[in-house]
Amino acid sequence: MTEQTQPQPSSPDSRATDFKAVEGGAGEQYSGSTLLVEAYSAIWLILFFWLVSLWRKQSALSVRLSGLESAIDRAAAAKDKKESK
Amino acid sequence: MARVTKRSDAVFYGLVGLSAALILATIHVVFLMAPIESRMGIVQKIFYFHVPSAYAMYIGATACFAGSVGYLVTRKDSWDALARAGAELSIVMGLIVLVTGPLWAAKAWGYFWTWDPRLTTAMLSWMIYVAYTVLRAFAGDGPGERKFAAALGILGAANLPIIHFSVQKWGGQHPTVVTGKGGGLQDPNMQLAFALGMTAFTVFAITLIYLRMRFELTHSRLARAEEDAIDLGLDDRTET
Numbered sequence: 001m002t003e004q005t006q007p008q009p010s011s012p013d014s015r016a017t018d019f020k021a022v023e024g025g026a027g028e029q030y031s032g033s034t035l036l037v038e039a040y041s042a043i044w045l046i047l048f049f050w051l052v053s054l055w056r057k058q059s060a061l062s063v064r065l066s067g068l069e070s071a072i073d074r075a076a077a078a079k080d081k082k083e084s085k
Numbered sequence: 086m087a088r089v090t091k092r093s094d095a096v097f098y099g100l101v102g103l104s105a106a107l108i109l110a111t112i113h114v115v116f117l118m119a120p121i122e123s124r125m126g127i128v129q130k131i132f133y134f135h136v137p138s139a140y141a142m143y144i145g146a147t148a149c150f151a152g153s154v155g156y157l158v159t160r161k162d163s164w165d166a167l168a169r170a171g172a173e174l175s176i177v178m179g180l181i182v183l184v185t186g187p188l189w190a191a192k193a194w195g196y197f198w199t200w201d202p203r204l205t206t207a208m209l210s211w212m213i214y215v216a217y218t219v220l221r222a223f224a225g226d227g228p229g230e231r232k233f234a235a236a237l238g239i240l241g242a243a244n245l246p247i248i249h250f251s252v253q254k255w256g257g258q259h260p261t262v263v264t265g266k267g268g269g270l271q272d273p274n275m276q277l278a279f280a281l282g283m284t285a286f287t288v289f290a291i292t293l294i295y296l297r298m299r300f301e302l303t304h305s306r307l308a309r310a311e312e313d314a315i316d317l318g319l320d321d322r323t324e325t
Contacts, residue, residue: 035131
C-alpha cells in the first residue's frame with residue numbers, strides 16, 4: 001500500500017486570482033439553438049395573441065350589431081304600423 | 086348585397102388558405118432544405134422570418150399612409166379603416182422584428198441591443214405606430230380625431246426611407262444581406278427559403294390588413310346602428 005501524499009496547506013496569497021470582465025461582448029455564451037427556438041416561439045406567440053384578441057373583439061361586435069339591427073328593424077316596423085293606423 | 090358578402094368571404098378564406106400554405110412551405114424549406122450558415126450557425130435561420138416581418142411592417146406602414154391620404158381626400162370610413170389596419174399590422178410586425186433581431190444579435194454581435202442607426206430608426210417608427218393606435222383608442226372617433234390621426238399616419242411614413250437607407254448613409258453594425266447587387270445568400274436553397282418567406286409574408290400581411298379592415302368596418306356599422314337606435318328612441322344597449 002502506497003502512502004498518499006497530503007496536499008500542503010497553502011497561504012491565501014498564493015491562491016489569489018483575478019476576475020476580469022470579458023472584452024468585446026459576451027461572445028459564445030448564448031446557444032444558437034436556444035435563441036432560434038426563442039425567436040420562432042416569439043413570432044407565433046405574438047401573432048397568436050393578436051389574432052385571438054381580434055377574433056374575440058370581432059365576435060363580440062358581430063353579436064352586438066346583429067342584436068341592435070334586429071331591434072331597429074322591429075322598432076321601425078312598429079313605427080310604420082302605428083303611422084298607417 | 087349577400088352576393089357581395091359571399092364573394093368577399095370567399096376572397097378572405099382564399100387568402101387565409103394561401104397564407105397558411107406559403108408559411109408552411111417556408112418553414113419546410115427553412116428547416117429541412119436550407120443549409121446551416123457556416124459562420125453564424127443555426128441562429129442565421131432567424132433571418133428567413135426576421136426580414137419578411139420587417140417587409141410586412143413596411144406594407145402596414147404603406148397601407149396606413151395610403152389610408153390616411155385617402156381619408157383626408159374622401160372622408161370615407163373605408164380609407165380610415167385601411168389606415169388603422171395598416172398601423173396595427175406595423176405594430177405587430179414591428180414587434181416581431183424588434184424581438185427576433187436582438188435574439189439574432191446576441192449570437193452574431195455578442196449583445197442584444199445597440200443604438201445602431203437601423204435599430205434606432207426601426208424602433209422610432211414602431212413607436213410612431215404605437216402612438217397612432219393609442220390615439221385612436223383613447224381620443225374618440227370623431228372627424229377631428231380622424232384627421233389628426235391621418236396626419237400622424239402620413240408623418241409616420243416619412244420615417245420609412247430613413248430606416249431603409251440608414252445602413253448605407255450612417256453605417257452601423259446592421260448587416261446589408263439583401264442589396265441591389267444580388268445579396269449575400271450563396272446557396273440556392275437559402276435563396277428559395279428567403280423568396281418563399283417574402284412571398285408568404287406579403288400574402289399574410291394583405292390577409293391581416295383585410296381581416297383588421299373587416300373589424301373596423303363592422304365597428305363603423307355598429308356606430309351607425311347605435312345612432313339609428315337613438316333616433317328611434319331605443320336604448321342603445323339593446324341586446325335582443
